[in-house]
Amino acid sequence: xxxxxxxxxxxxxxxxxxxxxxxxxxxxxxxxxxxxxxxxxxxxxxxxxxxxxxxxxxxxxxxxxxxxxxxxxxxxxxxxxxxxxxxxxxxxxxxxxxxxxxxxxxxxxxxxxxxxxxxxxxxxxxxxxxxxxxxxxxxxxxxxxxxxxxxxxxxxxxxxxxxxxxxxxxxxxxxxxxxxxxxxxxxxxxxxxxxxxxxxxxxxxxxxxxxxxxxxxxxxxxxxxxxxxxxxxxxxxxxxxxxxxxxxxxxxxxxxxxxxxxxxxxxxxxxxxxxxxxxxxxxxxxxxxxxxxxxxxxxxxxxxxxxxxxxxxxxxxxxxxxxxxxxxxxxxxxxxxxxxxxxxxxxxxxxxxxxxxxxxxxxxxxxxxxxxxxxxxxxxxxxxxxxxxxxxxxxxxxxxxxxxxxxxxxxxxxxxxxxxxxxxxxxxxxxxxxxxxxxxxxxxxxxxxxxxxxxxxxxxxxxxxxxxxxxxxxxxxxxxxxxxxxxxxxx
Amino acid sequence: xxxxxxxxxxxxxxxxxxxxxxxxxxxxxxxxxxxxxxxxxxxxxxxxxxxxxxxxxxxxxxxxxxxxxxxxxxxxxxxxxxxxxxxxxxxxxxxxxxxxxxxxxxxxxxxxxxxxxxxxxxxxxxxxxxxxxxxxxxxxxxxxxxxxxxxxxxxxxxxxxxxxxxxxxxxxxxxxxxxxxxxxxxxxxx
Numbered sequence: 001x002x003x004x005x006x007x008x009x010x011x012x013x014x015x016x017x018x019x020x021x022x023x024x025x026x027x028x029x030x031x032x033x034x035x036x037x038x039x040x041x042x043x044x045x046x047x048x049x050x051x052x053x054x055x056x057x058x059x060x061x062x063x064x065x066x067x068x069x070x071x072x073x074x075x076x077x078x079x080x081x082x083x084x085x086x087x088x089x090x091x092x093x094x095x096x097x098x099x100x101x102x103x104x105x106x107x108x109x110x111x112x113x114x115x116x117x118x119x120x121x122x123x124x125x126x127x128x129x130x131x132x133x134x135x136x137x138x139x140x141x142x143x144x145x146x147x148x149x150x151x152x153x154x155x156x157x158x159x160x161x162x163x164x165x166x167x168x169x170x171x172x173x174x175x176x177x178x179x180x181x182x183x184x185x186x187x188x189x190x191x192x193x194x195x196x197x198x199x200x201x202x203x204x205x206x207x208x209x210x211x212x213x214x215x216x217x218x219x220x221x222x223x224x225x226x227x228x229x230x231x232x233x234x235x236x237x238x239x240x241x242x243x244x245x246x247x248x249x250x251x252x253x254x255x256x257x258x259x260x261x262x263x264x265x266x267x268x269x270x271x272x273x274x275x276x277x278x279x280x281x282x283x284x285x286x287x288x289x290x291x292x293x294x295x296x297x298x299x300x301x302x303x304x305x306x307x308x309x310x311x312x313x314x315x316x317x318x319x320x321x322x323x324x325x326x327x328x329x330x331x332x333x334x335x336x337x338x339x340x341x342x343x344x345x346x347x348x349x350x351x352x353x354x355x356x357x358x359x360x361x362x363x364x365x366x367x368x369x370x371x372x373x374x375x376x377x378x379x380x381x382x383x384x385x386x387x388x389x390x391x392x393x394x395x396x397x398x399x400x401x402x403x404x405x406x407x408x409x410x411x412x413x414x415x416x417x418x419x420x421x422x423x424x425x426x427x428x429x430x431x432x433x434x435x436x437x438x439x440x441x442x443x444x445x446x447x448x449x450x451x452x453x454x455x456x457x458x459x460x461x462x463x464x465x466x467x468x469x470x471x472x473x474x475x476x477x478x479x480x481x482x483x484x485x486x487x488x489x490x491x
Numbered sequence: 492x493x494x495x496x497x498x499x500x501x502x503x504x505x506x507x508x509x510x511x512x513x514x515x516x517x518x519x520x521x522x523x524x525x526x527x528x529x530x531x532x533x534x535x536x537x538x539x540x541x542x543x544x545x546x547x548x549x550x551x552x553x554x555x556x557x558x559x560x561x562x563x564x565x566x567x568x569x570x571x572x573x574x575x576x577x578x579x580x581x582x583x584x585x586x587x588x589x590x591x592x593x594x595x596x597x598x599x600x601x602x603x604x605x606x607x608x609x610x611x612x613x614x615x616x617x618x619x620x621x622x623x624x625x626x627x628x629x630x631x632x633x634x635x636x637x638x639x640x641x642x643x644x645x646x647x648x649x650x651x652x653x654x655x656x657x658x659x660x661x662x663x664x665x666x667x668x669x670x671x672x673x674x675x676x677x678x679x680x681x
Contacts, residue, residue: 050633103603106633110601113636114645 007149009035011351012136014128014294015156017053018337019327021112023154023344025119030352035148036116037138039127043178044163044171050109051116051123054158054328055337057105062181063201065101067369070208074371078408092209094186102182124148130295133320152351155301155310155318155325156344157290159335163283164193169253173261174281177202187211188279191263193250195221197368199284200233204371207242214243214278216250216265222368226380229418229433236372236414236435248274253281289329299323304331314358316347324351326359334364365447367440372414375439377447378431384420393430394423396456396476400488402437402469415469419459419476427456434473442470574618575627584638588628594654594678596627599644606665607648614650617671624679652678 013024016038024036040057042048049057069092076090116123126138126146136153138146161176177198180187188211192203195217206213215237222230238244247269254262256277264275289309296303302311302319310318310325312333318325324347326333327340343359350356365377384393396419401412420431432446449459464471478486578584578597588595598614600607611629618627632639632647642651642658652660652674660678 107601107603110632110636110647113640117640118645 007134007151009033009122009148009150011035011152011154011348012037012128012148012150013154013156014136015053015158015290015327016051016112016123017156017158017327017340018055019158019340019344020053020154020156021051021116021344022341023156023326023348024121025115026345026348027352028119028121030348030354032348032352034120035122035124035150037124037126037128037136039125039139039141041127041160043160043176045175045179047179047182049182050106051112052105052109056108056112058178058181060337061108062101062105063205064369065104066097066181066205066209067201069097070205070371073208073210078404078410081408094209095184097209098181098183105181127293129293130299130301130323133299133322151322153323154316154344154347154351155291155294155323155329156327156340157294157329159287159289159328161198161283162286162288164250164285167250167252169255170250170281170283173253173255174283176283180282187282189277190214190280190282191216191250191261191276191278192282192284194218194284194286195223195234196284196286197222197225197370198287199282200237200370201368202282202284203242204237204240204369207237207240208371212243213241214245214276216245216248218249218268219247225368225374226376226382226418226431226433228381229374229376229416229435232414232416232435233368233370233372233374237370239411239413240371242371245274250281287328287335291329301325307331309333315350316343316359334361334366336364336366339364363447363450365443365450367443369440372435373437373439374433374435375443376431376433377443377450378429379420380431380433381418381420384430388422388430392423394421394427394456395419395480396421396478397480397486398472398476398478398488399486400436400469400472403467404437417472417476419456419473421456429454429456429459432473436469438469442473445470446473574623574625575615576629578628578630578635578638580635581638584628584630584635587626588653589656591626591653593624593626594652594659594680596625596675596678597642597651597653598627598629599632599639599642599647599649599651600629601632601647604647610648610650610665613666613668613671616668617675620672621675621679625675650674654678654680 010032011024011027011034013020013034013036016036020036020038024034028034038051040048055061073092076086080086113123124138124146126140129137130153131137134149134151136148136150138148161178163174163176164170180202187206190206190211191214192199193216195215199215200221203213203215220227220230221234234244245265248265248267250263250265252264256262260277260279261281262275262277263281264273266273289307291303291308291310300320301323303309304311309331310329312318312325312330316324316326316330326343326347328335333339339359339361346357346359363378365375367373367375379387381395398417400415400417402415405412415436418433419429421427421429429450432443432450434442436442459474460477462474464474472488478484576587578588588597596614596618598611600611614627618625630638632644646663648665649663650661651658660674662674666674
């Protein structure tokens with residue numbers, strides 16, 4: 001704790017998202033006097049939300065719920081093959097889903113408020129800016145100013161979706177992930193521009209609930225992910241009903257007298273111009289960190305020229321000794337909730353002088369919640385090759401068919417597993433990739449295995465649970481090197 | 492959906508004490524209103540000169556607080572027309588709940604709370620049975636988050652019973668019609 005009377009707070013956290021809340025609550029529990037500032041600047045369309053950050057309000061939570069809504073649509077179709085008598089056509093009502101999702105998110109906003117109160121963290125709905133390395137200026141919505149001083153300052157302001165800078169009509173007529181989950185009415189026929197996981201997940205659930213959806217990809221899908229797996233993900237989406245415009249870039253968006261949006265684009269491969277009308281245009285072309293309005297240059301906190309993110313050390317420290325940054329605004333950090341939460345808690349422990357443990361950002365498992373889910377942990381094949389050489393790795397793979405797909409006669413062409421191991425030594429597993437239903441649930445246990453340094457022999461010695469899709473991971477034995485057909489046959 | 496949680500007895504008592512403590516801040520000019528109401532009866536018992544000086548100050552206090560003079564009449568009208576109402580803002584809460592002549596049940600609820608939708612109509616029924624002897628103030632915790640936090644609400648529905656600006660009772664979660672009737676009767680003081 002700081003000497004009495006020196007600063008208002010031991011710790012002030014700017015940002016009430018996954019990272020900021022975890023850090024502030026942990027610090028308060030360790031006896032620190034903590035305040036958290038959270039403020040949501042409305043989106044260009046005017047959408048705003050409560051406490052909890054991106055994950056709770058415009059990310060993970062509403063995304064997963066809408067993904068579930070879409071999966072249920074597919075399940076209803078499958079159900080008939082399993083004997084369910086469903087009369088008439090089954091249709092989806094956006095408003096019912098949106099209201100239910102929005103209500104749940106609001107309950108989380110409240111829950112977070114109560115938690116801060118319980119843990120004795122001062123909550124301030126103010127937009128925070130650094131005045132000097134111990135002083136923060138908080139601005140309320142009404143423009144009222146509050147000054148706070150703190151021994152330590154933590155920046156966890158996260159990011160916001162980018163709009164394209166060179167497409168006339170983009171801002172006036174388009175929406176982003178900040179808006180889609182809060183729409184009261186269906187977005188209708190939608191163009192999703194981008195091929196990040198945000199773009200593909202949104203396009204995926206929009207298709208799943210029955211909307212005419214097109215994805216416009218400039219170059220590649222799921223940049224940063226294993227590209228073979230990314231290809232299978234988009235193959236599935238195409239067969240599932242999502243349209244793709246590959247190697248295309250939008251040039252302008254105009255509103256027609258009918259109210260519909262006319263989008264004109266160029267196919268960069270053919271050079272041809274095309275256009276079509278949509279009800280909504282969703283920009284998913286990247287996110288930028290919320291560091292511009294923090295006053296970082298005034299205080300000397302260095303940011304990356306390329307990304308705008310705060311340059312941080314292994315202990316989340318910035319270039320200014322008592323100022324820290326983590327979560328989505330940390331340069332080189334994964335943009336994930338669980339890593340932000342864990343990093344925040346460890347940081348709180350270090351700031352309270354209770355430990356020196358650093359956050360381990362290696363082997364963090366993730367899942368892309370596209371219609372056919374893709375879960376992975378560890379290295380991509382290309383990265384493993386880069387580090388160990390093509391001859392230094394062995395890639396085991398298999399195409400499998402989930403049992404549930406059989407009766408419902410669903411195409412399992414993209415249900416695929418890849419296990420990348422070191423070729424020599426104890427054949428340590430370097431990366432694990434699973435494409436199939438419930439990928440997130442399947443993969444979680446395997447991330448523990450990687451954390452423990454699991455090897456290929458250990459994997460094959462572990463007996464699978466039958467009948468599941470997960471057991472196929474224990475049974476992989478065909479190598480890419482062999483050139484043999486990796487399709488799993490029967491029991 | 493937030494499920495109703497039953498706090499422990501000692502935590503309940505602590506929360507009521509803390510609530511009462513916070514109310515002191517709100518009640519600064521409420522006290523003045525009360526003094527004016529009490530004054531005629533206390534004036535009858537006054538004999539010492541020290542009290543006669545205090546008798547001189549009330550008139551100035553009364554003039555400062557002339558709006559409250561009209562309050563009892565307005566409240567009476569409200570109690571006849573609006574036994575159950577939605578709280579608009581902090582001032583509204585102070586005026587219609589803390590300064591209410593009637594006992595008031597404060598129903599903290601949320602749009603996303605299923606049990607709240609069940610309790611709401613039951614409360615209305617229980618209040619209506621009392622024919623104007625008790626009022627109900629409805630507070631949407633998403634619209635009035637600070638107020639809800641101030642009153643220590645964590646789970647919803649939470650119902651707080653207030654009489655003369657004091658918290659006299661409360662409960663969390665759903666109650667059936669009979670339980671509500673006895674709760675309301677107790678609050679009125681029957």
